[in-house]
Amino acid sequence: MSEPVGESAAAGAVHVRAPGKINLVLKVGPVSEDGYHPLATVFQAVSLYEDVIATPAEEIEISVTGRQARQVPTDESNLAHRAAALLAEATGISRGVHLQITKNVPTAGGMGGGSADAAAALLACDLLWETGLAREELGHLAAELGADVPFALTGQTALGRGRGDELTPALARGRFHWVLALSEEGLSTPEVFAAWDALPAAGPEDVPAPLEVGEDVMQALVSGDPHRLAGVLVNDLAAAAEQLRPAVGTMLADAVDVGALAAVVSGSGPTVAALAPDHAAALEIAGALRAKQCADEVLVVTSPAPGARLVEPVRESS
Template sequence: MNHPGTTPFARLTAAPPPSARVRAPGKVNLSLRVGALQDDGYHPLVSVFQAVALFEEVTATQVLPGSGVSLTVDGPQAAAVPLDISNLAWRAALLLAAHTGVEPDVALHVRKGVPVAGGMAGGSADAAAALVACDALWETGVPRSELVELAAQLGSDVPFCLLGHTAVGTGRGHLLTPAMTRGEFHWVFGASDRGLSTPAVFAAFDELTQGGAPPVGLEDDTALMQALRAGDPTALGAALHNDLQDAALSLRPELARTLEIAHETGALGAIVSGSGPTVAALARSRQHALAIAATWTAEGAADTVWTTTGPAHGARQTS
């Protein structure tokens, strides 16, 4: 009971713990050229990446000292994402903590927006976003150039998800040079509920080429680079290339029909994205992209269909 002349206390609620939210993009390989397996166990790659506006969102939230790393996931195909140290976002948090000397105490939450195990670097985008989010939360102030070096330790696609836009990747795909691009491109992605193992696709590539893949170089992509500089989607569609496509098709022959339907629907180009099994189709416009998507859905040619644009920005804090 309140006595006369007194004011009731306001109800107090605890402030939410500090957090940082970061979005990082998925990617499409406009060109992927793969050399023969080397003694170090890697294939030399030359790839032209484009970031697309399908984003992974990672929120890093402060927890009590000694809590360690925890991870939760929601969004499409969330059940397929590991929730332990095998997850690249978890490993990114540990790597940044070790690099900066802070305790790796953080709760990570991933909101999926990129197909899982679809050759579009969804896990790599999680790692890139986690690096930026943990750096912001822990106020470690690591320069972006150092974050790129850390990203390369996590996987060959992680540096690109950090930087975004369009770039040429060499080495294992992790040495990046920005590519001049004009305009906006309209993409349709047909994803499968069953992923494809990247090591299995490379093994199939080695079997198909019998270890005799030719040397790779950017000179093979002159027409593609000119199309990007001109902002010419028709020329870009004609120049799309993926050395792993035949290997992916050998493991998942039904993807050939997905590619065929895209061409029948007037796609400017269609390609298996990276190691697959996602198929990427380049459209003339947003309306054309929706038409390709509708045809894929009607024909049962993909389990999930996404339309979006590229290029998109790299990992960026949103709160």
């Protein structure tokens, strides 16, 4: 049996791929004393990935190409940079790394692109530096970086509680087909939560406690039936995202108008995920949304998808 970790490290480069996500359900509670909102969410990873290639360097360096690359910082504020620095500190590593990030997940789109970068960077640096941390240990470090980072490591489907970082794997059968309506300009997550706080319905008396994901959601996932799943999609932040970006409401309405079973804002937006009954229908819905010109870009993806993983080097035939 081959040893992919050793081969990649010996070759001087490690290539890791991590998925973006959508929130099938996102319930939000009133802001706590620590400044955070309690959440109850269902994450599902989708087939839209961030690629991170780690190579040896004297210091931690970041370069970015791909979708909306110009909007991504390459300094210490980059979440992948922070991930590498955190791993180095935790393991006593004094070496550097160059992280080449190729973006496919939209920036500030509510799909966890930066979190996927961080998860990929954690795994890539762990393999490159041969620190040998278990996935559980990487998960603990991931939680220090942000609520969505642990899920980008695990992928598939999971319930998220607390700040979204307390994960419980969830069973989902079958494959779901989505049409993503993307916006070139992202939304600030803190601004969306602040807008939600200001909504009349966002008061503590209007939010049930504790927040829970309903059994109907879990049954829909287990059934693998997109029609059942369509009936439980919800995002409490949708109204706030639409208030800040009215085009979000247009994308939601247009998606259903052209045949989607349902449409939901992912995370804090502005990305809209429209659920299709099958792949053929997804292609038709995508074409109709492009014709309406309600989004800057329209993509077709599937879910669930695996979490951060090593991409094997191409082997030359002998």
